[in-house]
Amino acid sequence: xxxxxGLAGFNPRHLLSIADLNxxxxxxxxxxxxxYLDLSVQKDSKNSVLAGKTLINLFFENSTRTEKSFELxxxxxxxxxxxxxxxxSSVAKGETLLDTAATLNAMNPDLLVIRHGASGAPALLxxxxxxxVINAGDGMHEHPTQALxxxxxxxxxxxxxxxxxxxxxxxxxxxxxxxxxxxxxxxxLNILGCEVRLIGPPTLLPADADRWGVDVFHxxxxxxxxxxxxxxxxxxxxxxxxxxxxxxxxxxxxxGLDRAKLAYAKPDALVMHPGPMNRGVEISSDxxxxxxxxxxxxxxxxxxxxRMAILHALSLxxxxx
Amino acid sequence: xxxxxxxxxxxxxxxxxxxxxxxxxxxxxKIAALGKHIFDTGLSDDIQTIDADGLILAxxxxxMRVVTGEPGAEHKETLASAGLAAAAGGVTSMVVMPQTNxxxxxxSLVNYIRQRGHETSPVRVYSAGALTKGLKSQRMTELGLMxxxxxxxxxxxxxxxxxxxxxRRIMAYSSTFNALIAHRAIDPYLTxxxxxxxxxxxxxxxxxxxxxxxxxxxAERDLALVELTGARYLLDLVSSEDTLPAIxxxxxxxxxxxxxxxxxxxxxxxxxxxxxxxxxxxDPPLRAESDRTALLRAxxxxxxxxxxxxxxxxxxxxxxxxxxEASSGAVGLELLLSAGLTLIADGQLDLTAFLRAVxxxxxxxxxxxxGRLRIGAPADIVLIDQHKxxxxxxxxxxxxxxxxxxxxxxxxxxxxxxxxxxxxxxDSAVN
Numbered sequence: 230x231x232x233x234x235g236l237a238g239f240n241p242r243h244l245l246s247i248a249d250l251n252x253x254x255x256x257x258x259x260x261x262x263x264x265y266l267d268l269s270v271q272k273d274s275k276n277s278v279l280a281g282k283t284l285i286n287l288f289f290e291n292s293t294r295t296e297k298s299f300e301l302x303x304x305x306x307x308x309x310x311x312x313x314x315x316x317x318s319s320v321a322k323g324e325t326l327l328d329t330a331a332t333l334n335a336m337n338p339d340l341l342v343i344r345h346g347a348s349g350a351p352a353l354l355x356x357x358x359x360x361x362v363i364n365a366g367d368g369m370h371e372h373p374t375q376a377l378x379x380x381x382x383x384x385x386x387x388x389x390x391x392x393x394x395x396x397x398x399x400x401x402x403x404x405x406x407x408x409x410x411x412x413x414x415x416x417x418l419n420i421l422g423c424e425v426r427l428i429g430p431p432t433l434l435p436a437d438a439d440r441w442g443v444d445v446f447h448x449x450x451x452x453x454x455x456x457x458x459x460x461x462x463x464x465x466x467x468x469x470x471x472x473x474x475x476x477x478x479x480x481x482x483x484x485g486l487d488r489a490k491l492a493y494a495k496p497d498a499l500v501m502h503p504g505p506m507n508r509g510v511e512i513s514s515d516x517x518x519x520x521x522x523x524x525x526x527x528x529x530x531x532x533x534x535x536r537m538a539i540l541h542a543l544s545l546x547x548x549x550x
Numbered sequence: 551x552x553x554x555x556x557x558x559x560x561x562x563x564x565x566x567x568x569x570x571x572x573x574x575x576x577x578x579x580k581i582a583a584l585g586k587h588i589f590d591t592g593l594s595d596d597i598q599t600i601d602a603d604g605l606i607l608a609x610x611x612x613x614m615r616v617v618t619g620e621p622g623a624e625h626k627e628t629l630a631s632a633g634l635a636a637a638a639g640g641v642t643s644m645v646v647m648p649q650t651n652x653x654x655x656x657x658s659l660v661n662y663i664r665q666r667g668h669e670t671s672p673v674r675v676y677s678a679g680a681l682t683k684g685l686k687s688q689r690m691t692e693l694g695l696m697x698x699x700x701x702x703x704x705x706x707x708x709x710x711x712x713x714x715x716x717x718r719r720i721m722a723y724s725s726t727f728n729a730l731i732a733h734r735a736i737d738p739y740l741t742x743x744x745x746x747x748x749x750x751x752x753x754x755x756x757x758x759x760x761x762x763x764x765x766x767x768x769a770e771r772d773l774a775l776v777e778l779t780g781a782r783y784l785l786d787l788v789s790s791e792d793t794l795p796a797i798x799x800x801x802x803x804x805x806x807x808x809x810x811x812x813x814x815x816x817x818x819x820x821x822x823x824x825x826x827x828x829x830x831x832x833d834p835p836l837r838a839e840s841d842r843t844a845l846l847r848a849x850x851x852x853x854x855x856x857x858x859x860x861x862x863x864x865x866x867x868x869x870x871x872x873x874x875e876a877s878s879g880a881v882g883l884e885l886l887l888s889a890g891l892t893l894i895a896d897g898q899l900d901l902t903a904f905l906r907a908v909x910x911x912x913x914x915x916x917x918x919x920x921g922r923l924r925i926g927a928p929a930d931i932v933l934i935d936q937h938k939x940x941x942x943x944x945x946x947x948x949x950x951x952x953x954x955x956x957x958x959x960x961x962x963x964x965x966x967x968x969x970x971x972x973x974x975x976x977d978s979a980v981n
Contacts, residue, residue, distance in 0.1 A: 431722040431779070447726040473719060475692040483694050483726075 277307035559607035610642025610930035622651025633671025721781035812860035828876035863951030891963025
């Protein structure tokens with residue numbers, strides 16, 4: 230069992246937003262995540278931090294990697310994991326969500342992981358249940374565990390240079406308007422001292438994004454200049470009402486990451502994508518599949534480790550409450 | 551070396567304010583020299599020399615709003631016939647609107663127009679790309695790719711984009727490419743079924759009419775969106791006095807806003823539809839005399855940046871109909887310059903303001919090098935016989951369609967010679 234004494238100062242009860250965490254919390258989580266990256270630690274059957282505890286995965290939106298990642302993380306820590314996939318059609322009304330919350334609360338879970346299509350749904354749920362709530366993505370608001378796993382993954386990638394993210398120039402590119410990943414990452418990377426840039430067409434950037442502590446660019450050439458890492462985002466066609474861009478062809482031409490655009494960044498720049506990818510729309514396959522550049526598979530690996538650390542930390546915090 | 555000397559002209563460059571008697575030398579399609587004493591050391595005999603004594607020498611006109619029938623309706627007008635009309639009218643660059651069949655809403659059409667223009671037209675042809683697919687005001691077109699392919703501006707033809715959210719996104723998206731968005735400001739609910747300007751006159755004629763403020767309402771919306779998005783916006787074909795204060799306000803706030811007006815709306819008013827003269831049926835409709843004079847003032851003071859021909863060829867069969875059933879539009883490539891010069895001769899329009907609005911202003915908006923007399927600039931030149939009296943005879947127009955409200959009008963001032971890319975494309979002594 231990894232040494233969790235470092236977590237004594239970890240205070241957040243829930244993980245709803247990156248704003249719930251201070252820099253120390255984040256460092257603690259990332260360090261614990263690093264120990265869980267070691268598969269022998271991860272798969273140690275004697276590691277039963279969550280033995281006797283119940284983790285409920287409550288997914289109102291379809292998910293493959295996030296749900297399975299939480300499930301695996303919970304099981305590897307010895308928890309009883311229940312997956313509740315709730316059809317999208319029965320979602321949406323606040324009252325229904327609160328009814329669900331009351332029902333779940335009666336089952337006395339210890340950890341509740343929720344993904345919901347409405348921004349703020351996890352926060353509403355957190356008010357009504359007595360366990361720790363983890364936001365696994367809410368609408369266009371936040372996806373804090375993704376941001377943490379991205380940071381963990383980046384730290385691993387720059388380990389030779391000290392493993393610190395301070396001062397790195399990181400571009401987040403594409404459909405930022407609809408992206409909860411971007412909103413969490415902007416906050417987290419800012420806390421960790423990175424220089425964050427947002428690149429995308431004006432129609433896919435939130436109004437006043439320049440007030441987020443980032444530099445905003447509308448073309449890849451100037452935006453990617455000198456970047457150490459590039460986070461590509463999925464074009465979220467399912468969240469788009471009306472046309473934000475003329476066509477996938479034009480989008481790829483101006484904003485899709487190919488070798489020519491990658492060359493604008495630093496020579497050894499790293500490429501990330503939270504998945505699932507639209508190959509040929511926001512990223513070309515040869516970059517996505519190039520193990521020297523792409524961290525995309527490593528992001529999935531880091532996902533399980535990071536979520537083990539998060540469950541571990543929140544569970545200890547719950548024990549103290 | 552292809553060399554041409556123009557001697558003894560009144561050189562007018564509206565961009566620099568140059569207005570003096572002098573000569574101009576063209577070499578290899580570019581302006582090589584201009585001014586008073588450039589030939590003082592003598593000219594070798596093998597250089598072709600044109601005596602331009604008594605003529606104005608100005609940059610060739612740039613007409614930002616030309617509708618042709620190519621592709622799709624070549625019986626109305628082709629790029630070749632429009633090019634001949636343009637050359638005769640002193641127009642050396644024309645921008646064709648996207649309302650063709652198929653619509654210019656794709657890079658292949660942009661390429662097609664450039665190629666056909668190059669092959670068949672004596673003057674330069676540029677294309678405006680459509681703002682929405684099929685001009686249906688539903689889906690944004692590939693603005694960025696079309697701009698890269700050479701579309702110099704974007705327009706939705708005569709159809710206003712009523713979906714405000716779509717217009718916002720088009721403006722926001724296009725601002726990345728610094729694309730020029732031209733839009734006809736029309737409230738389509740107010741103008742539905744109307745064929746005339748709402749006034750005492752049209753109501754006596756019993757014509758269904760729309761109020762002038764149908765233009766202002768949409769213009770105000772567009773200008774508010776420009777403020778939100780930072781788009782580069784051209785208010786296309788202003789026709790009403792009511793709209794002008796909105797443009798002035800926007801310009802005073804440093805928005806990237808410009809406005810165009812058709813020569814028809816500077817020269818004619820609603821009375822010209824007289825006995826249901828469908829050849830004077832236009833879109834926007836001819837308005838009150840007070841609108842016309844206000845538009846002239848707006849050109850003179852720079853509120854309106856660009857004058858266009860609004861060339862819109864229509865076969866006689868579409869025009870010779872009861873007023874409400876006739877189609878709107880008039881040809882104008884060949885008459886833009888003369889109609890302007892006639893207004894100048896009447897003291898209604900300022901010569902420099904007029905020339906600016908048909909040369910350097912459109913050139914600046916479109917990002918073109920021509921449109922000015924400057925060493926190294928493309929040799930697109932018009933020689934103008936400023937005071938020549940003549941009468942417009944539709945039978946002699948070079949367009950395939952000859953629908954014009956100026957038939958039998960007395961005009962003052964005419965193109966003497968047109969030079970495009972260093973080559974003489976029209977010579978009144980020959981053509």
